[in-house]
Amino acid sequence: MTAQRSVRLTTAQALVRFLAVQYAERDGRRHRLIAATWGIFGHGNVAGIGQALLESGPEAMPFLQGRNEQAMVHAAVGYARQRGRLSAHAVTTSIGPGATNLVTGAALATINRIPVLLLPGDTFATRPADPVLQQLEVPWAGDVSVNDTLRPVSRYFDRITRPEALVPAALQAMRVLTDPVQTGAVTLALPQDVQAEAYDWPEEFFAERVWRVRRPRPGTDELRAAAEAVRAARRPLLVVGGGIRHSGAEDALRAFADATGIPVAATQAGKGALRHDHPAEVGAVGHTGTATADDLARAADLVIAAGTRLTDFTTASSTLFQDPGVRFLGLNLDPYDAHKQAALPLVADAREGLDALRAELAGHRVDPAYERTYRKAKLYWEALVDQAFHAPDEDAVPTQAQVLGALDARRRRHRRDRQRGRLAPRRPAPALAGPLRVPVPRGVRLLLHGLRDPRRPRRGPRRPGAAGVGARRRRLVPDEPHRDRHRRPGGRPPQGGDPRQPRLRLHRRPLRGGRRRGLRHGLPLPGARRRVHRGPPSGGPRGQRGLPRDGRDPHPHHR
Template identity: 55%
Template sequence: MVSTAPMRPEKSPDAEPTVRLTVAQATIRFLSNQYVERDGERGKFFAGCFGIFGHGNVAGLGQALLQSEIAAAEAGAQPPLRYVLGRNEQAMVHSAVAFTRQKDRLQTWAVTASVGPGSTNMLTGAALATINRLPVLLLPADTFATRASAPVLQELELPSSGDVTVNDAFKPLSRYFDRVWRPEQLPAALLGALRVLTDPVETGAATISIPQDVQAEAHDWPESLFAERTWHVARPLPERSVIDRAAQIIRTARKPLIVAGGGVIYSGATDSLAALCEQTGIPVGQSQAGKGSLPYDHRQSVGAIGSTGTTAANALATEADVVIGIGTRYSDFTSASRTAFGNPDVRFVNINVASLDSVKQGGVSVVADAREAIDALRAALDDYSVSYEYRARTGELAREWDDIVTEAYRVEDGMTLNQNQVIGLANTLSDPRDVVVCAAGSMPGDLHKLWRTRDRKGYHVEYGFSCMGYEVAGGIGAKMAEPDRDVFVLVGDGSYLMMATELVTAVQEGVKVILVLVQNHGFASIGSLSEALGSQRFGTAYRYRSDDGRLDGGKLPVDLAANAASLGAEVIRVQTAGEFTDAVKVAKASDRTCVIHVETDPLVPAPDSESWWDVPVSQVSTLESTQNAYRTYADWKKIQRPYLKPSDR
């Protein structure tokens, strides 16, 4: 009888060699050999891995990182992937995000956490990274792929689905998600994640969920998987016909205005922007992410725009007949909830690497890298300039706002400070290349208006997600990215109490930040907003409960300075401008993380932006304060516009 079974092929003598590693060991080795290149400059993409270990990753990725460190030490080298122990999983993601923002998205970190709550603690960080279009690789551990021990500790059981775990919550928050059920799936997952992380359009959080048993499983990997791989970060070029159409519209403008967003900075387009606006005289307003696109004292800079903008930028926005958005996603703060651009005939030209953002507000969509598009537009506008009168008006408005800032900064030594004065002192005493970091509360809006930015990377305010607790962790990431700059973290007591424990990580790693801790006994920002909306600052103060059961008793005896000292920071308590000045000098001279604790009056507002932010007010109420607030809200709603007229008419 003749067998019909196929012959078993013999292994080819020139078959690719393999190496036997666990899935976790293969992951770490792969990440260690990833590079990015833009404009001919090449560098490692992953600076390291943040991690907190528990069941699910301690014997997987934890063992792999340990093995890598020991092998490097035996060879007399540094670990190919530096490991940093954080104190909070969310904060680790924030540090990674701050690092990559400071690096213009050209380098980042991986972050690993254990099964269950360790991994879901990273969800907020994933949302923040994706909303801000910043690359970070998340490696949450997962429950058993084999389900041999199910249900394991911290496992979610759904009666309707056996393959869903808590890590599925990452799917809507990530730009890329995969789960590695088998070792053979790892290469595709890693390559898929790197494709997204290095793409300026697609980038955000990339999540690869690896079950704990799979992490520890051995497999024979082709050695080519671990060869150095360079990912090119592209600069998409604009179409010539689209640039011509955009230039044609701009030439018709008598009062054009540029809105510079974060894309200007990430693209390294600040010099190109300066050349364009100097050539044409077009003034530039800046979003939160775009602040620093021009120095504050540049002739065409009118500062922040929108709900937290300057009166200069917002006055020009109201009159603008052509608005040129560059690298902005037109958030509600930038557009003042679609009330900023008041000219009924306003037209838009939108330059963005992402088509999603380029079509906002209608108008001409220029899908391209910001630097390449600006350079092309400058060449197409070599015969165009705004009038002398418009240049003069731009300068006059900018000087008027600068005088307002100077007055807000003014201090009388010996007097208790307010938040505007604290910002002014920190700004004046910092060096031009120093970085200010903030994220939530009233401080970001006040910084947007008042901080005089002198360097393209000197302003680091996370306002895409405006996440309380980002500040300390973000300051660590910013400092790790650029150790030669001092980093000033400005944080109110509300955000500080959310995630102060990362001060321990700063002390552990010898990462020096200067933390200005503003004690205002509650939520100053929401308190102000609550009052404006007729809700009388309800639930925004840190108080004892009074006899009638309300939280409006005396102040809580919370000593945040003592708390910071207990976490290992050097703490300086100040009350006056002179004491604050001396404290900054001590902090800048120190090689330790320093906390400057200052108590302020939360009822002293920043200068008015003469703008609006859409937060709905109760339509009916028995409270007079709410009734009055609703009438104001209804008046603003009357001028809210869709901005959808086509620009090529």
């Protein structure tokens, strides 16, 4: 029997090497599971995870420098959301406030089922120093640290008190991150002494692993019951959430709406799952919904909740669906969400469930009168939006809706040009507010350009006697008009600089009138002598030594 081969590494080195060879696969497409690591280093992780990341290099594990721990988690959540939850980021912090700053982002990831791996440092497992800097001390337990605040907001939590405990914990962490039902924040608390402890790791631990994301199909009995409920409904409404986007079911949703004619409303997380110009798309639903979608929700006798958790913003705190006989059909990968509102469950992947339900409903379509009603309401709502976007008076102060309308028109024009393959080259920021195809108030155009309307008076008259207060400002501006002044005879660069490159001057520009005074620097040069009037010790006009007789400091920037 041959002995198992091993490699000697620290716990942190082993973890980084393990994460570098983990992959997620769905529909035959493979993605790197942990694409990068965010980090802010302190005494709790610099000698462990920090050294391991430095030694591994950007090829094995790219490193992203953060400035705030909560912001790092939010960035990691945004990345995983855009990657369809098939790739995630890790976040490492020190102990103390660096770890507690992760709590809000971890809660966001767990609530919305977005994968993120948290690697906070922890106090010494062997306790050679107790307490350490920023350690939480409680009189009733010796094993409590601030990392325990991450327990209730993590889908999986483990504290690695021994190097060999990393093997099962890391495998469990990858399982949770790739589980579309259980995914969320995963926390592996790493004591700072265990991070740097060496251990003989089996080479099998570092073998490449592929975690396949499953797409469960609906059960036959559940599918048959769901199809019967849809056929019996006279005013069905399909409410789609973020699960449609996570599953990549946009095409399946469009095919389902085309085949059945059922109107589609979206939650905040599901916005954009069906294009806004689709005839069956009626906008957002709930507290922040459109009038069309909310009216349909009030009259609906069957609500098909696909990929949504039916939160209070979607249900208007359970007051939106007002039909006495309203029923719910829950299409969700998680049975917990599929049964909400006493719904008829259809536990399946969103794409597989919509495709299977469309096939089961072959030949069925909503009543034409109902279809004409909601399409007419959709056109009426769009007309109201266009009216709010329109600016009849270009010289009037723009409303918020008019500003949004101008931005929306620019976005539509940009998308149309991109689709037609004639997208204009990138222009500098001041040129982004070019001519639009809709009337735009003058104030909006100036706002987009970053200018002030010269025809509008200032907000108030200047205070009397304030001309000398802040009458001059300092600005750091390119000195192209003064470039020749910096050049010496013979074209030699000044003070070792390149004569071809413009230098910067610190100018003092009067707000109104007066000539410009240029200052070569903002601080006194070493050894520079200041020439001031030496008046009497206390006999000057202002009673101060070293000031001119007029009481003005000739070098205010030196103070």
